[in-house]
Amino acid sequence: MQNDDGRSKTAVKVTTNGMIFNVFLTLFKFIAGITGHSSAMIADAVHSFSDFITDIVVIFGLKAAGKPADHNHHYGHGKIETLCAAFVGIALFIIGLEILLSGMGKILLVANGGSLEQPETIALVAAVVSILVKEGLYRYTLNAGRSIKSDAMIANAWHHRSDAFSSVGTMIGIGGAIILGGRWVILDPIAAVILSFFIFKVAFDISYTNINELTEAALDKDTVEEISHIIVSTEGVRDFHKLKTRKIGSNIATDVHIQVDKDLSLIEAHDICTEVENRLRSKFGTDSILYIHCEPDM
Template sequence: MERYGKAQFAAAIGLVANGVLGLAKITGGTLGRSSALVADGVHSLSDCGTSVAALIGLKVAAKPPDKGHPYGHGRAESITGKVVAIILIIIAVILAWNSASRLLRPHEYSAPFLGALLIAGASILIKEGLFQYKIRVAKKTGSTAIEADAWHHRSDSFSSVAAFVGIGASMAGGPKWAFMDNAAAGAVALIILWVGVSIFRKTWGELMDASAPEKTLGNLRALALEVPGVDAVEKIFARKSGLDIFVDIHIEVDPEMTVKEGHDIARRVRKHITGESDNVKNVLVHVEPHGSGADEAHLFNQPSDVIWRNFGC
């Protein structure tokens, strides 16, 4: 199999495994009287949903720009990520609420069945196996997405370990330890909540036009200065949209040159930057006369309404 095929195969394996594990755990947990196993099963199914949403997001994001979306479709990934994060948070809150209300309300003791314990144990082994397999594929293909996926499988096995311990303790400990199964369900809910919140935070930055890192800005500035005729870079903004970066750059040129000469330099700056950097999708170059940018030097120390009036120049 070639690299791309290997990566896709690894993604498909994870999807199927999570689907089968999720259904097995929810069924086994319901029949085997373990709310921890049901919670862990909901976790696996939600992972399935996350993967499907990510695939859809990637597919839409890969579409080229069109008339209705001249900046491309890169945000699709952040939007599906946001939806998934909100769903995960809601699921986690419901599971946590259920486990807390069962813990606080006295009820008859009913130990989980052995089957529930065995399913939780199998889930730990399968998840660890998936981790080992995917970390190897990640090394071979150099895919960071698969590496992240691998570590997710390992964190999933912690969720199953929590269920395993909870079920085992409430089976072995008798009525006194019956609460352990519910407590484990609460722990699983917290793990899901953590995953949801971290996806929410990541997509927040992407949807807010967060700036590209300072290092990237420095590299882009250096690239622009390499173009003959660019006397200075007055300011530069870069924002991420999906995997793409969009750049706004203000260059200073000789005030006496013609509009045509200035425009040619601007075009060379755009070509040079998009040619030399992998992720830069487009560069908007603004040309201004060298030596007149002093009034803009302290742009970010001014009140925000002044910044907005100055933005176009």
């Protein structure tokens, strides 16, 4: 895993590249929506614009999270990245709600005898381009986010995919309206409503995970068990208790009391603590925040 400086540079570079694509894609969608008489494509363009906004938020958060610890932030600035990831999750939920309400409104309009304007081919082309670009950005950002273990980048990757989902609904609606004509334009809002629930699911998963982290939730069960195994299997450790875990940015943080032979010298006991620390850092990263208290086994 890269150091904090390299990790921050990688994250900012990937997110900036995505932001550049979002700017051009948003402009293309707006033009296609207006000239192609497609309200669905204009709404899709607004969705892409929201990606541009969240890109800015993520870049700010990643740059801030990459700063070293200082006299006001003894544990570093990793929580800023978590806060940004939570923001992206909440933004996704709002976008999903917007797509749901918009789709329901159009369905009710057609059900009450109204009609939706038939779009032109340029709007369909824009939808296809959007799907390809946003799916590409999703994979690009997700792979980079996983490689540097950035929750904010992973959240932003799903934001890209939510835009691709939105464009799928737009493509189906526009394509159906062009090919079938007439009242079949209702396919657009129906697809949008279905896709909004996929967006809600992703938004919930991202928000829940990162809000939990902000409220100092413990690490997942498997990770805690792995930490426990490393501690108890270290030579010289007889037992341990008061294990507390949490996550700060991309790093784990643990507090634990280990018990060693009461007849050991201070140096020997300290060496055991150091060995536990080294083994944990080897597994979870050199930037792990570890506090190990040594007690005599009575």
